[in-house]
Amino acid sequence: MIRLLVLSFWLMGSVAAAQTVPVRSGEHATFSRLVLTLPPATDWRLGRDDQGYVLELDRPLDFALDGVFDRLPEARIASLTQAVPGRLLLRRACDCHVAAFLWQDDRLVIDVTMGPAPAGSPFEQWLDPPAPPAAVPAVLPVVTTRVRPLPTVMMPDPFAASDDQDDRLAQAGQALRESVAMAATQGLLIPSPREISVVPLPATVAAAERTSLPDSPAMIRPLPAEASPLAAAQPGIALLTAPDRARLDQADRAEGHCLSDNQFDVANWVGGPDFAAEVGRRRAAILSAENDLLGAAVEELARAYLHFGFGLEAEQALDMDNLGSSDRRVLRALARLADGHEPDPDVLAGQANCTGAVALWAALANGSVAGAGTPARISIEAAHRALPPQLRLHLAAPLAAAFLAAGDSGTADAILSATAAVADTPPLAVEMTGAEIQLVTEGPEVAIATLGGLAAHDDRLTAEGLVRLMDLTIGEGRAPDTDVLALSEAMRFEARGTPAAEALLAAEIRANILAADFDRAIGLLDSDMGERVYAGLRAEVAIAMATSATPARFVDAVFGPLADDLTPEAENIVAARLLSLGFAERALALLTPATEGAAMAERRYLRAEAALALGRVLQAEAALTGLDDPRADRLRAAARTTVGDHAGALAAAGPQTDAGLAWRAGDWSAADLGVDPVMAGAAAARQELPPALGSAPPLAARSALLSEAAATRALAQDLLSRFADTSPAEVPGLTANE
Secondary structure, eight states: OHHHHHHHHHHHHHHHHTOEEEEEEEEOSSEEEEEEEOOTTOOEEEEEOSSSEEEEESSOOEEEOTTTTSSOOTTTEEEEEEEETTEEEEEESSSEEEEEEEEETTEEEEEEEESOOOTTOGGGSBOOOOOOOOOOOOOOOOOOOOOOOOOTTSOOOTTOOOHHHHHHHHHHHHHHHHHHHHHHHTTOOOOOSSOOOBOOOOTTSOHHHHHSOTTSOEEEEOOOGGGOTTTTTSOOBEEEEHHHHHHHHHHHHHTTOOOOGGGSOGGGSSSSSOHHHHHHHHHHHHHHOOHHHHHHHHHHHHHHHHHTTOHHHHHHHHTTTOOOOHHHHHHHHHHHHHTTOOOOTTTSTTOTTOSSTHHHHHHHHHTOOTTOOHHHHHHHHHHHHTSOHHHHHHHHHHHHHHHHHTTOHHHHHHHHHTTTTTOSSOOHHHHHHHHHHHHHHTOHHHHHHHHHHHHHHOTTOOHHHHHHHHHHHHHTTSOOOHHHHHHHHHHHHHTTTSHHHHHHHHHHHHHHHHTTOHHHHHHHHTSTTOGGGTHHHHHHHHHHHHHHSOHHHHHHHHTTTTSSSOOHHHHHHHHHHHHHTTOHHHHHHHHOSOOOHHHHHHHHHHHHHHHHHTTOHHHHHHHTTTOOSHHHHHHHHHHHHHTTOHHHHHHHHGGGOOHHHHHHHTOHHHHOOSSSHHHHHHHHHHHSOOOOOTTSOHHHHHHHHHHHHHHHHHHHHHHHHHTTTSOGGGSTTOOSOO
């Protein structure tokens, strides 16, 4: 019982100590950047000390500093050191200052910039050194009183302590610690997601069976609810021997529970790092194996291939004898996942939320960890760290991508960081996934810089990586560099006839659209890559030209190579530009075919505008049939006005009547709205009675008439200017002589 309690405390301490803060770095022209992924609700302080800057967290977390200086020259940051958990020391290599901000709730960004700090910077405040840790009283050994030896004729005193007994106790404790550490490393130690406690072994395991193999290795695993009457109320862990484990594994498989860890113990499938020796010995064993042992020898060879990351070879080994079993189905699934292929979906179905090594392979099979809870995600990360180095490196990118797809960029970053010591040059997939993490954690500019460096200096870059670089650059509103476009053209030639070549061509067309090089974009559209891919791209070119090209260049393209194969939305936009330039006939030709949805609704308005521009009033009114909104009313009023039906135009205009339309229709009450001074004055003049001149002196009467005539001529001139398309005879209430 004492040993189990010690084990429980050890486990709790290990879980607490496992929390780390991943630290990523990036170099820019004027500053160096550090990005730290903090646990939620972590408070922090950044300030000065006598040698540089200090970052303090409100909890004792470890900083994962491996790989920080891989892409970060020591021009500004000389060193990063963890003084104590939760306290990071930053030493400068230049005359520069530090600033920090939260880019997201859990992303702390620290920038080291050349030059002195701005006045009033809060990060120049002096931070007190950390208080020394509280003195922990030493654990004193148990002191027992030595007694004089008893006479030899009597039994030895069982309570007398001796140095030999102390040594054996220390050796036993050391053996226990080593066993627990090995169990944790191999994935045999799985803490409960709720509370770590000790429960009795299941009653179904006989005592004789437990004691018959005293030297068999023990394992620790969660117990099913029915294993013990205390399990439901006291969930936790139990120590099981190998027979116990086999019995429970069989029960789990029969009831559809999580697959056993011993089917995924890849790290222990070979005994040494020499690939040739391990595989050669197993191949020789197959040649010399008896018939009844051949199946086991084949499985051993497949496991060896898998250990070193060769999935296809493992599958081929399993095909040697064409035998089948549940264990072989699992092996084949692992082999396919190791090579990036989809496994049999039934093998790992329902395992996504398991705790144990199976959770890792279920996440790879699903391509996401969205269905995995916190305990399962912890198991995934632990199982990945326990893999052999080459396989761990090989699976890092897809596993990190699965966490990133679930929104867990911190764990994705930690998974990639765990591979830093495996290879001097990370695989391209790791570099690409790292750029995707940077896109989430540091923004597109950092990701573009990383991918741009790969394009410039790494000949391993694939077409997919180059397309991603161009898409991100275009998404930021600028065209890729000419060197990138030249590389794309070369790669497209090499990959011609493949989907990769089509993706490169699409990115090049969008880049030329953004650069307003429409001739080059149209030339790429008319290449021999196939029309099925470029219907949408042709529409993008047409819309861009309708929006920003000069009238001459736009008309030349629309009447030439860009005339056909446009989407309905693009046809509408092109037709609207043609109408504005006076090409109503060409616009109406583009608008004649019927379409559906919002594009068809817009097309009816444009058809009416084109028909009115051509003087086809009935066609315009037919296009507006059933439309009841201000835009349709304005077009109907324009149609009536075209044929001189001003009263009909006034009725069609509805509540949005203006004074000019009311004046033309002779509706003085509507015209005298007081909004348009010219219309209001004309309406008032029309309705005023002529002055009575009989009683006035002749000279005064003639002066009044002259003034009235001058005002009338000025008003008529204003009205003629307002209605330039209307002759004086058509203006109600006025004549040419007036």
